[in-house]
Amino acid sequence: MHRTFETTTERHQRTLDGQWEFLTDPGDEGYDGDYHESFPAEEADRLSVPSSWNAHREYADYVGPAWYRRTFETRTEDSLLFTFHGVARDATVYLDGEEVASHEGAYTPFDALARDLDAGEHELVVRADNTRREATLPHDDVDWFPHGGIHREVVVETVPDVYVRDLAVDYDIYGDEATVEAAVTLHNLDPRPAEPDLTVSVGEASVTEPVEVDGMDAATATLALDIEDVERWTPDDPTLYDVEARLDGERADDREGGAFTDDLRDRIGFRTVSTSGRDILVNGEPVAIAGVNRHEDHPEWGSAQPLRVQERDLELIRRAGCNAVRCSHYPNHPRFLDLCDERGVLVIEEIPMWGVDESTMVSTQERAQRTLMEMVERDRHHPSVFAWSLSNECANDESTVVDGTRKLKWAADGVDGSRLITVASNTDFEGGTDGTFEFCDFLSVNAYWGWYREGDWSEFLDGIEADYGEKPLVVTEFGAGAVPGDRTHEGRKWSESYQADLLADCVDLFRERESVAGFTVWQFCDTLTNPDSAMTRPRTRNNKGVLDEYRRPKEAYRVLRERLADD
Ligand code: ADA
Structure with missing residues (x-):
């Protein structure tokens, strides 16, 4: 997986690691929504994801656009969140022939949400291009190799209609006490409003509050909690705390299928960094x-x-x-x-x-x-x-x-x-x-x-x-x-x-x-x-x-x- 711990317990999460069809496109022929028309399957190679195509002997020196394709199956109609943890360097993603995301930069993630995707077989196509130019980041004259391809994990999660889109935790620490503020962004994919309970926990401490999010909208709620007897993160004793944002809810109009749960997890460590004169302080x-x-x-x-x-x-x-x-x-x-x-x-x-x-x-x-x-x-x-x-x-x-x-x-x-x-x-x-x-x-x-x-x-x-x-x-x-x-x-x-x-x-x-x-x-x-x-x-x-x-x-x-x- 892309982390050393689980980032959710509620969502069905899988990676699309494995072998994808792969075809370089030195002439930048483009794609018209039908991969097999644009890139005849018999010409495609198979390449592992995640990997840099330059780590494969046949493509060791290849710089330019290239295409990846794979299929995957879903058993039920669900909303799926695709996270690409790193495509080197510029990427465009197509799901069942439709462009769903594009991103510049090899080293930061991006995602695409497919709402209520039908059960059945689906096709994911990714165009990646590692050509460096004067105006790309990095530009064409840097001192490291231009690795290309889907070089970090592709993670797919099934998300409920109301899900945790983002969790941002901030804290102030005084001695061994900390006040934590967690800003949690919820996304409602359903036209009906929702009022779930949101629970934020940090280690053993937790707080729960009802929150509201309109239909087809997003809302951010900030929950605060105090932590006592904090064990600090230090280079010698790097104590970490699990943090979690959890949603539990029923639809306000209580129609069938209205219950939902979701969670998103991360970790923090309590520490301060500062400077004093010529010193860096932790x-x-x-x-x-x-x-x-x-x-x-x-x-x-x-x-x-x-x-x-x-x-x-x-x-x-x-x-x-x-x-x-x-x-x-x-x-x-x-x-x-x-x-x-x-x-x-x-x-x-x-x-x-x-x-x-x-x-x-x-x-x-x-x-x-x-x-x-x-x-x-x-x-x-x-x-x-x-x-x-x-x-x-x-x-x-x-x-x-x-x-x-x-x-x-x-x-x-x-x-x-x-x-x-x-x-x-x-x-x-x-x-x-x-x-x-x-x-x-x-x-x-x-x-x-x-x-x-x-x-x-x-x-x-x-x-x-x-x-x-x-x-x-x-x-x-x-x-x-x-x-x-x-x-x-x-x-x-x-x-x-x-x-x-x-x-x-x-x-x-x-x-x-x-x-x-x-x-x-x-x-x-x-x-x-x-x-x-x-x-x-x-x-x-x-x-x-x-x-x-x-x-x-x-x-x-x-x-x-x-x-x-x-x-
Ligand atoms: C620079 C640069 C490094 C590397 C180094 C070198 O300082 O930041 O990326 O190129 O020079 O080896 O010359």
């Missing part, structure tokens, strides 16, 4: 961030990693002595964040605004805003996520970019005021002044002294402190490329030895400096890069992993472990 205590950057990439699985790969990655991150992950450079699979919640790993989550300049800022602003909202709404309950990162290495010395990023900050604050905001910047490294720092809660700085540039890290940090010293600073990227197995006595570039020495020096320096609240090494493991960069990236990979692409350790992993792990 529950009021300073934490030293020691983490890695992680792409969702694997030679066998591409961007669609099974649970065990996600678990193992976190085990290896923990084993290195790290307590944090930067999800570079996009919202990660929701189950990965569940695992971070369970293991007390702190997360910086980012949207794929990577290396955007003035003109791409204008063309991507709307997409960025939508993706940000989708990320915050999806992940607002994860206690592990302590910061939203609005962008990575954009032209933050240009006013258009700064103004656009400020708008993103306002949008994030509007939905979730409980996390820190940051922007990963290389502006100073490039010799400019960063206009976004002013509205960030902490500074995220990417710099590659000792790799791309010769220069002195201490001097660079002195400069940053002088210019922006009143806020916490996290060095979110630093590192060196190392081709696995290349070890040299001379410590030449591209060798494991060079990378290990550089990381050792950096980690020692960052841990000594009071101004540095933490760091995230670039990067966890070697990852496939943009095929256009093949001539500057040996093995067409970004080789700055402390592990290779199969997660085998390089010298640098040992160096990290020696410095950060207790055992």
Whole structure:
């Protein structure tokens, strides 16, 4: 499943995992509502969902539109809610020949509701397109591979006529007491009004109130409850609470078939995040961030990693002595964040605004805003996520970019005021002044002294402190490329030895400096890069992993472990 726990007990929930018909469409022939006419079945291949088509040898290099098709059966007439947890990258969905959803962006979910779908066989067709352009998010020149396809789960749920559309939980915590506010949105698919009882529970505590929702309408009710003896979520003791919104009701006119029940579940952890001077605080205590950057990439699985790969990655991150992950450079699979919640790993989550300049800022602003909202709404309950990162290495010395990023900050604050905001910047490294720092809660700085540039890290940090010293600073990227197995006595570039020495020096320096609240090494493991960069990236990979692409350790992993792990 797409989470590590059940998100409903009332709904019949199934995934449409498995083999779908698959056909690439390099000429973008289109679809006229009859799949077999448009794409003769005998030409179709069979491809597993979820997966990246680029993780299949035949389609390893395919970039462009492609079609997926499958059928499924329903036994009774029901309303079905289809949730696509990630289609890379732009998607259009057709149910029985009719377009029911379209979505831009590979890393956030979208859904489609089919009201009163007849019993019988149905056809689902999905067009996915991973072509990157100047105005897509990410754009065409980013440093990671353009995995394509239905790379996250497709979940189908049977929902009653009145169902819980959304559950948004917010809380304030004082000592060991918390006041919780749960905003629950109900959707009534029936013309008759409904007055169900809504119960919100958080752990053992619960509150029930009658709520009203008009026919064919939606309504949001906010229920409050107090929790005593709260056990906080901390990185060392990551206590989680189940939260649930449950509906029980009868139709007001009491016609036959009027009873309904529904529930939607999630988890929260009670904790605060804040800053004080140059420190990042969790529950009021300073934490030293020691983490890695992680792409969702694997030679066998591409961007669609099974649970065990996600678990193992976190085990290896923990084993290195790290307590944090930067999800570079996009919202990660929701189950990965569940695992971070369970293991007390702190997360910086980012949207794929990577290396955007003035003109791409204008063309991507709307997409960025939508993706940000989708990320915050999806992940607002994860206690592990302590910061939203609005962008990575954009032209933050240009006013258009700064103004656009400020708008993103306002949008994030509007939905979730409980996390820190940051922007990963290389502006100073490039010799400019960063206009976004002013509205960030902490500074995220990417710099590659000792790799791309010769220069002195201490001097660079002195400069940053002088210019922006009143806020916490996290060095979110630093590192060196190392081709696995290349070890040299001379410590030449591209060798494991060079990378290990550089990381050792950096980690020692960052841990000594009071101004540095933490760091995230670039990067966890070697990852496939943009095929256009093949001539500057040996093995067409970004080789700055402390592990290779199969997660085998390089010298640098040992160096990290020696410095950060207790055992
Ligand atoms: C940048 C960028 C990363 C990666 C890195 C590198 O800092 O944010 O995605 O491309 O450089 O390896 O050069």
